[in-house]
Amino acid sequence: MRMFTIVISILTLYGVLDLSVAPASWHMDLAKIGLENIAIGVHATALSNFFALLVAMSFMIISITTYHYKLSKGFYFLLYLLTASLMLIVYSADYLLFFIGWEVMSITTYLLLSYTLTYKALVKYIIFAMASAMSLLAAIVILYSGAHSFLYADAHHAYTALSSTLQTVFVVLMLFALFVKLGMIGLHYWLVDSYSQSHDFFTPFLSAVISKMAVYALIVLLVQVIDIAALPNTWIVYTLALTGLMSSIIANFKALNEDSIKRVLAYSSIAQLGYIVTVLSFADGMSGALYHSLIHTLVKLLLFINVAGIIYMTSKSKFSELGGLIYRMPQSFVMLLIGIIVLAGMPPLAGFASKYLIYNTLLEHGNLLILSAMMFSSASAFLYIYKLIYGIYLGHPTSKKLESIQEVPLMFLIPQYLLSAILVIIGTFPGLLTGYFNTILVELGIKQLPQEGISVLATQNGSYNGFIVIAAFMVVFMLVLLILLSLRSKVKEAKDRFDIAYCGEVPNEGTHLHYGYSMGKELKRVGFIATILKNSSSHFYEYLSKQLFAFATFFRKIYSGNLSVNFNIAMIFLLVLLLWGLK
Amino acid sequence: MIIFDLLGMLLTAYFVGFLYYGLYRNITARFQRRIGPTVLQSFFDSIKFFSKDESTSHGWMFYLGPVIMTTGAVMTLFFIPFFYESESFRGLSQYGNLFVVLYLIMLGPLGNAMGVGVSGSPFAAMGITRGLTRMFAMELPFYIAVIALMSINHSADIATIAANQTTINAFAYPLLFIGALFSFIAMMGNSPFDVVGAPVEVYSGPAAEFSGKFLGLLMSQSSIMSFAKLVLMVNLFLGGAGGFIELLVKTFILFLFVIAFGSIYGRFKTPQSVDFLVKVPTAIAVAGLLLATLGGQ
Numbered sequence: 001m002r003m004f005t006i007v008i009s010i011l012t013l014y015g016v017l018d019l020s021v022a023p024a025s026w027h028m029d030l031a032k033i034g035l036e037n038i039a040i041g042v043h044a045t046a047l048s049n050f051f052a053l054l055v056a057m058s059f060m061i062i063s064i065t066t067y068h069y070k071l072s073k074g075f076y077f078l079l080y081l082l083t084a085s086l087m088l089i090v091y092s093a094d095y096l097l098f099f100i101g102w103e104v105m106s107i108t109t110y111l112l113l114s115y116t117l118t119y120k121a122l123v124k125y126i127i128f129a130m131a132s133a134m135s136l137l138a139a140i141v142i143l144y145s146g147a148h149s150f151l152y153a154d155a156h157h158a159y160t161a162l163s164s165t166l167q168t169v170f171v172v173l174m175l176f177a178l179f180v181k182l183g184m185i186g187l188h189y190w191l192v193d194s195y196s197q198s199h200d201f202f203t204p205f206l207s208a209v210i211s212k213m214a215v216y217a218l219i220v221l222l223v224q225v226i227d228i229a230a231l232p233n234t235w236i237v238y239t240l241a242l243t244g245l246m247s248s249i250i251a252n253f254k255a256l257n258e259d260s261i262k263r264v265l266a267y268s269s270i271a272q273l274g275y276i277v278t279v280l281s282f283a284d285g286m287s288g289a290l291y292h293s294l295i296h297t298l299v300k301l302l303l304f305i306n307v308a309g310i311i312y313m314t315s316k317s318k319f320s321e322l323g324g325l326i327y328r329m330p331q332s333f334v335m336l337l338i339g340i341i342v343l344a345g346m347p348p349l350a351g352f353a354s355k356y357l358i359y360n361t362l363l364e365h366g367n368l369l370i371l372s373a374m375m376f377s378s379a380s381a382f383l384y385i386y387k388l389i390y391g392i393y394l395g396h397p398t399s400k401k402l403e404s405i406q407e408v409p410l411m412f413l414i415p416q417y418l419l420s421a422i423l424v425i426i427g428t429f430p431g432l433l434t435g436y437f438n439t440i441l442v443e444l445g446i447k448q449l450p451q452e453g454i455s456v457l458a459t460q461n462g463s464y465n466g467f468i469v470i471a472a473f474m475v476v477f478m479l480v481l482l483i484l485l486s487l488r489s490k491v492k493e494a495k496d497r498f499d500i501a502y503c504g505e506v507p508n509e510g511t512h513l514h515y516g517y518s519m520g521k522e523l524k525r526v527g528f529i530a531t532i533l534k535n536s537s538s539h540f541y542e543y544l545s546k547q548l549f550a551f552a553t554f555f556r557k558i559y560s561g562n563l564s565v566n567f568n569i570a571m572i573f574l575l576v577l578l579l580w581g582l583k
Numbered sequence: 584m585i586i587f588d589l590l591g592m593l594l595t596a597y598f599v600g601f602l603y604y605g606l607y608r609n610i611t612a613r614f615q616r617r618i619g620p621t622v623l624q625s626f627f628d629s630i631k632f633f634s635k636d637e638s639t640s641h642g643w644m645f646y647l648g649p650v651i652m653t654t655g656a657v658m659t660l661f662f663i664p665f666f667y668e669s670e671s672f673r674g675l676s677q678y679g680n681l682f683v684v685l686y687l688i689m690l691g692p693l694g695n696a697m698g699v700g701v702s703g704s705p706f707a708a709m710g711i712t713r714g715l716t717r718m719f720a721m722e723l724p725f726y727i728a729v730i731a732l733m734s735i736n737h738s739a740d741i742a743t744i745a746a747n748q749t750t751i752n753a754f755a756y757p758l759l760f761i762g763a764l765f766s767f768i769a770m771m772g773n774s775p776f777d778v779v780g781a782p783v784e785v786y787s788g789p790a791a792e793f794s795g796k797f798l799g800l801l802m803s804q805s806s807i808m809s810f811a812k813l814v815l816m817v818n819l820f821l822g823g824a825g826g827f828i829e830l831l832v833k834t835f836i837l838f839l840f841v842i843a844f845g846s847i848y849g850r851f852k853t854p855q856s857v858d859f860l861v862k863v864p865t866a867i868a869v870a871g872l873l874l875a876t877l878g879g880q
Contacts, residue, residue: 326701327642337697346693347679347686359682360739368734368872372727375685379726380719382689386696386711394644394700395708462739465678472661472675477654480800484650487633489796491640499639500704501791516700516708523716525854528861 001076002067009060012083016056020049025093037148041093046440048090050290051216054297055086058209061301061418062201067411068312069201075115079202082108089213094150095140098217103133109210113198121193128190132180139173142166143225155225171236174221181214182273185247186537195266200311203262204304207269208297215276215293222280223444229283237281241370244278247271249377253532255384256520259318261307261392264384265300268343271381272296278374279358282365284447288357290437295342295354295426302339302419303388306332309408309416310392314401319391319517324497326393328405333393335416340385342423345378348470349427353457356430357449360459383520391517396497398514430457430466585675589661592674593807596660599831600806601626603813603838610839614846629802638795641702648698649793649800655691656808662687663815665830667745667823680739681729684815688770689718691808695789695801702792710788713853714779717769720857721776724864725766728759731872732819741815745823753820756875760820762868765860767816767837771809773845776856813837 027041044052066076085108088101106129114122144150145166146158162170176187183191198206222228226236248271255267276292279285309332310325311317326333342351355378362371397403407413426432431454438448450458455467494500498507507513523529558569605622612619640646662684664673692714699707732752736744744752753760769776780788793801813834817824821837824830851859 324703326644333644344693345686346690347683352683352686356682363730363733363739366734366876368727368730368876369869372723372730372872375726375730376719376723379689379722382693382718383712383715386693386700386715389697390700390708390711394697394703395705396703461737462680464680464683468675468678469658469683473654473658476657476661477650480650480653480657481647484646484796484800487796489633489635490637491646491796492637494639494641497641497703500702501706502704503706513703513705516705516712519708519712520716522712522854523857526857526861529857 001071001073002063005063005066005076005079006060008080009056009063012087013056013060016049016052019044020046020053027093038096039094039149039151040097041151042088042091042097043093044091046443047216047219050294050436050440051090051212052087054212054294055083055090055209058205058297058301059083061305061415062205064411064415065201065204065305065308068409069199071199071201075112075199078108078112079205082112082205086209086213090216093152095143095152095155096150099133099137099140102136102213102217105210105213106130106133109206112202113194116199117194117197121190121197124190125194128180128187132177135173135180136177139170139177142170142173152220152224156227159225171226175236175239178214178218178221179243182211182218182277183247183270184243184274184277185250185270188247188251188270189537189541191270192263192266195269196260196262200304200308203308204301207265207300207304211269211273212293212297215273215280215289218277218280219286219289219444223283223286223446228281229446240281241278241367244274244276244281245370245373245377246274247277248274249373249380250532252377252381252384253523253529255381256387256523257533259320259518261310261317261319261322261388262304264388265303265307268381268384269296269300271377272300272343274377275355275358275374278370279361282361284364285358285361286444286446287437287441287449288354288361290440291357291433292354294433295350295423298419298423299339299342299351302335302416302423303343305412305415305419306336306339307392309412312412313405313408319387320514321398322392322402323395323514323517324393324397324402325405328402329393329407331413332408332416333389335413335420336389336393338420338423340389342427344382344385348473350423350430351427353426353430353466356457356464357459360461364459364461387517387519390519395516396513428466428470429454430464431455434458588671589674592660592665592672593657595665595672596807596810597803599834600808600810601629601803603809603835604806607838607842610842611846614843625802625806629799632799632802633796635795635799638797639792640797641792644701645698645792648695648701649797649804651694651697652691653800653804653807655687655694656804656811658690659684659687660807660811660814663811663818664742664745665814666825667742667818668825673742676741681733681741681744682739684741685722685726685729688812689722691804692718692789699789699792704792707789707791710779710791714789716853717776717779717856717860720860721766721769723766723861724762724868725770727865727868727872728756728763728766729819731756731759731868731875735875741818742823745818748822751820751822753822756871758867758871758874760871762864762871763816763820764840765864765867767812768841768844769856769860770812771841773841775845775848775851776860777845778850778853778856810834 023044025041025043027039030038030040082105085101085104089098089105092098092101110126110129113125143155143158146161147154149158159167180187195203195206251267251270251274255264258264276289279288314322316322338349342349345351345355359371431452434449434451441448452458452463456463456465524533602622604625608625609619609622661674662676662679664676666672696711699711732744733739736747738744772780790798790801816837817833821833824833
């Protein structure tokens with residue numbers, strides 16, 4: 001089954017690559033089978049090929065890690081079905097097939113999550129997924145009423161044919177549906193629990209790919225349906241910009257308060273998607289959004305697989321239970337280091353390239369306060385990013401077991417090596433993908449990125465040379481290291497991990513030394529951060545569910561299940577109808 | 584030859600940085616009615632650290648921490664042009680703009696944080712937490728001011744911003760300058776925002792575990808980094824420099840201000856400094872940004 005999955009994933013990747021080279025489409029009018037005015041179709045555009053590539057690549061990478069897990073056949077089957085539904089979402093040429101794909105995706109994800117989630121988390125997921133799907137369906141039906149067609153090709157026409165009230169309703173429903181899937185703040189209630197409790201091998205897929213489907217749908221909505229370029233400074237633009245911004249800032253601070261590794265990464269996903277949503281509020285922010293989608297997919301696969309490896313080896317998933325693993329798992333440490341450098345958006349690696357595009361778009365449009373807030377949010381992420389590596393690999397081991405742990409198995413390392421190689425290459429040659437992204441931008445009718453060679457990432461505002469940055473970094477690094485090594489002074493290795501400066505005392509086995517993992521908690525003393533940490537959407541949803549229960553209790557009094565009561569109600573109902581009819 | 588150019592920048596920053604560090608100790612002493620060490624004392628200290636017989640290490644990552652930090656400082660220096668019009672001493676600045684510099688400034692401390700973390704000293708990790716916490720707060724007013732300048736000049740190129748100043752930006756946009764100045768004091772690690780090192784009363788701070796040549800390296804990078812930040816600030820707000828004399832005069836004036844400010848005010852706790860930085864300087868910088876961008880239209 002494991003080998004079969006790897007073979008299937010490679011075939012999927014091959015198929016997607018084949019479609020990217022030779023575009024194809026298929027359309028069918030359902031009038032033939034008696035459904036008037038309904039045409040469906042699939043097509044392989046440059047945009048859908050890009051997202052299909054993300055899906056296929058992620059599928060292949062996680063199928064390598066399945067090698068070490070004993071999963072049931074049902075799990076594999078659902079995974080195939082999920083991938084197929086994702087392909088349907090990206091390749092569909094109309095909203096009908098898109099909705100079918102979306103629904104299958106939501107249900108198969110539910111079933112896959114049901115293997116490991118607690119009942120409460122599962123209920124949260126399905127309620128939000130269904131709310132998202134229903135609101136999407138309503139939006140699609142409204143759009144259909146405009147031009148009696150589900151096709152994307154007619155969508156802009158259909159949208160303009162709607163009355164302005166219906167346009168607003170359509171956009172609100174659509175954005176609600178997509179924001180739920182993206183886990184924008186306030187609607188992220190389901191996301192953190194689902195990510196943190198899902199199967200370790202499935203979480204990378206959940207974070208890297210499924211959230212990207214909402215990004216894809218958002219791009220289709222904004223470019224092909226609404227045509228955002230023609231509507232600057234409308235409420236849609238501000239909603240997107242502010243929702244994305246608030247999500248990234250709040251999620252970055254919320255992540256500080258978490259002890260579970262996967263919960264921190266879940267919040268980090270929300271924050272990164274927040275950047276994408278913000279930049280999508282400008283039509284020419286598409287390049288930044290696509291670039292960041294790619295980088296986020298790669299880096300979240302890397303980080304979640306790394307964490308899965310840690311959990312596989314130690315069966316611990318909290319910072320407070322880990323620590324000091326660096327010299328036991330040096331390869332994993334280096335992979336996570338690359339991952340966090342990219343996540344932080346530091347210059348030598350790929351994370352900076354996408355952030356650079358995003359920042360430049362915002363600067364160009366003169367959205368200076370949003371840009372400042374976004375850079376602030378990005379800087380505030382360093383704290384949990386450092387906690388991520390400190391809590392697991394640095395500091396001290398918190399239990400005896402951790403001192404005899406081995407490096408993670410090869411099948412966890414292979415995908416990590418692959419991903420970090422891609423991230424380093426993109427960081428070195430940030431202009432490598434400009435041509436590819438330009439084909440998508442041309443298709444969407446958006447201003448292209450200037451091309452100035454593979455090592456330069458150019459924007460209208462200026463460019464930076466990734467190759468020079470990384471080469472200079474390496475040269476300076478080597479020189480400094482050589483100077484340090486060539487000094488006369490000898491280096492003495494510390495005797496053991498207790499050989500540290502400790503206020504003149506000597507720590508021993510019993511001394512608790514790994515308390516650095518809870519860093520960031522003292523920020524509760526800062527006013528605005530305390531406000532963010534104290535307030536939570538869960539209060540609202542708990543209130544809502546309490547009210548619903550109260551209503552259900554009341555309703556149960558009337559509809560008590562007692563036959564005579566039911567009969568009486570039916571009689572009263574009939575009487576009312578009769579009186580109404582007589583009048 | 585770009586190699587000589589870079590070497591020249593590095594040596595200038597190294598020696599001027601140490602000179603300034605010596606002056607810092609000397610001038611602070613005068614504020615406190617002491618005589619203080621000689622100006623070259625810090626330089627001698629670093630040479631002494633480099634020639635120590637032994638230094639303790641906690642494995643390869645501990646070794647790399649100070650190396651990455653020094654690399655970060657040198658890289659930051661290379662991407663900041665010294666003069667606005669000269670062909671020489673502009674380093675690698677044509678290959679990356681202000682966004683690159685803003686991130687490179689943070690590269691070193693993060694690299695060093697790995698080295699500190701691996702040493703296992705909980706007090707050192709405490710210093711890192713303070714540093715990272717203070718970092719995002721201190722960047723905010725600076726970002727706002729810098730972004731406003733980028734928008735006004737329609738460029739993210741440092742040399743262009745430096746050359747574009749007919750009246751220097753500090754006078755043309757005083758609110759932006761004041762906002763950025765608070766951040767700058769924090770970036771220089773000066774009081775009232777110097778809780779990270781907390782050099783006197785607490786046995787903590789990122790440098791707690793480093794000894795011998797590691798400490799020497801950290802000291803050297805600190806002077807290089809200080810000079811790089813001073814040059815950046817001069818370029819952005821004080822009209823840049825046309826020659827060495829102008830550069831030295833302007834950086835020294837700025838440096839003197841930072842020292843004087845630090846000598847007068849006491850130290851904030853970490854949450855206090857975060858609270859202060861996101862309120863007062865940020866409000867000033869936002870006001871400056873609104874005035875600068877709306878007033879121009």
